[in-house]
Amino acid sequence: MKPIVEVTLSWLLKNAKGRDAKCFYNRPAFAKHPEQTIEVTSPDCGPTDAQLGMEYTADGSGRFPALEWTAPPVISDKVKQWLLVSEDPDAPLPTPIAHGIFGGIPPSKTNVEAKDFEIDDESKALLKGGFHYGVTRRGVPYIPPRPLMNHGPHRYFYEVIALGEPLDPKLLNSKSTREQIADAIVGKVLGWGMWVGSYERVWK
Template sequence: MTALIEVSLSWLFKNAKGRDAKSFYTRPAFADFQSQDEQEIIVTAPEIGPTNSKLDVQYTRDGAGLFPTLHWEAPQHLAGQVKEWLIVSEDPDAPLPTPICHGIYTGIPATKTSVENKDFEVEDSSKALLKGGFHYGKSMRGDVYITPRPLMNHGPHRYFFQVIALREPLDPKFLSATTTREQIADAIVGKVLGWGMWVGVAERKW
């Protein structure tokens, strides 16, 4: 019965996809980077493949729900300027007015240029601190990370993993589990040095 409901919803909202224009990287903080072509940070997921690769079941809700291992690097002209990294994961193909925020991660040290699944285990929930040495904000459901689970028969969903270089650290008040995507977007205005994105794709069929 649940599958039938999902398929019905997918048919009803079949055209409710592609909210790219409301993605995190389109916010005013990214005014100097007008398009995806202006990504200065190279983000890769070596265990999965190039951007737009299919997410194996282990990276979805139907499997182990792993966070993809990501690596990134900044161009030479930004060397020494990055004070902190920020990661935002979202699904622009969900049948909602804006992309679903699957996870937002703040206070990532400038020296850290990769993350793996174990980094997202909770170290101290009272401080929203993860074992990777950084913090988590508020996803759409409040989970540390919402594992991809697109509506059945809604077609492929893209999952954006955006890495943002900041020229100064975020105010510590934003290193909280209640901090939203919108609050972070406003807080980083004037602080973005560059950004990059890796995209994973998942689909569920009946």
């Protein structure tokens, strides 16, 4: 998209931001868990609300920021799987853009890094980190941040969800959608937390 067209779109859609109410963690599966109980940080980028460096965006190499998380014993002792969802609530669309959906993360794994998100077996939607990826708009495991130019800073939510029951392997192997995963985790959520990174593109 040419910069002038992108900037014009940004001006027209300047108020189309902040779709937090429609984020994944506000789905019915989280009704009993409205507050965060899991601490998520990024060894690469720092504490939550950090500015994403270019290498973690589509303007750079598009690396997934390393994440690590800690849950209180009342949660961690019951976890059967972790789920990781990345989305942009500031995209000028009716609902947040899903940048990545990753299910089947083993209970013993409480951190991820960029190499974990390389494809291991596409036929099973399996990644080298030992977990699976779902459907994104571009058909890739992860879409790096690329907000509209001059649309202001966009926040990117990296949500870690603790599940008390594992997801169906057939669902995980089938490149499931955000909606399918949201329905499948009803009654399974033990708690959640998120790390937030922000990024802005400006036409100079």
